[in-house]
Amino acid sequence: MLSCRQIYELITEYDDGGLSTSDRRGFESHVVICPPCRGFVSQMRVARRRVGDASAPALPPELEDSIVDAFRTWKQQG
């Protein structure tokens, strides 16, 4: 039986499908019966979603302009 601390340590590997079949089963059967681990798994899912929602900062406009200029020069050179 995995401990709560192992669930904490293995969750990313679990999510990436990296655990062996027996560890995967152990992970799932622990989480089913352990409310604090169910809470932790839920919290990690929310955190991932919130990170995913964070928009990537756009390129600084002067950098974008200068790259688009490089494209125009390339195009002219054919």
Next chain:
Amino acid sequence: MTSTGSRAAHALSEVSADRDLLARLRAGDEAAFRGLLADLGPAMLRVAGLHARDGEVAAEIVQETWVAVLRSLDRFEGRSSLRTWVFTILANCARRRAKSEARSAPFSSVGDSAGEENELDRFFAANHQRWASCWTTINTRWEALPEDALSTSEADAAMTDTLKSLPPNQAVVLALRDIEGWSPDEVCTLLQMTAGNQRVLLHRARLAARRALEPTLEGRSARC
């Protein structure tokens, strides 16, 4: 998790989208180029920032990469995705630059683990008679919270501060995996790191993201 079938279908549609895009780029379609730049540029700047001493150098690396991409565009054979190809050129430009400035490789270690050490207080000791390695905290289910509770200005600010203060290698792995949607293999190849290192960096970064939300969301959960 994505099934193998739908992943293959996705890869196929990516190849076909790449082919269309490539044709437009080669024909000098500026709108297509701007679209690609908007898609890839922010992540490129993040990756370049890992190798550069400051933002100015990172911007130069990104600029240099696009010049190299345009110069080689006619020779690109589509053996990898367009995105992978652009990032491979970026990584080469960044490494060359780092070498010329005699900077050490950014991924020599998995970095600071101070935050994680603190979290070990959240568990009873491994030799505890009754609660060995169990949580000392309750951990409420945040997914049960309404959407407006999850996205308060406090939670947003805490998340932004945390993402900014992550060690750079954790920040890049987190951004590529959880914002840009890259696979673990793609990240390992680009950043030349082992699967184990990639996972440790991602794990620490995700734990930090969770910790950032805790002060606001645990308070709300308790009131629900």
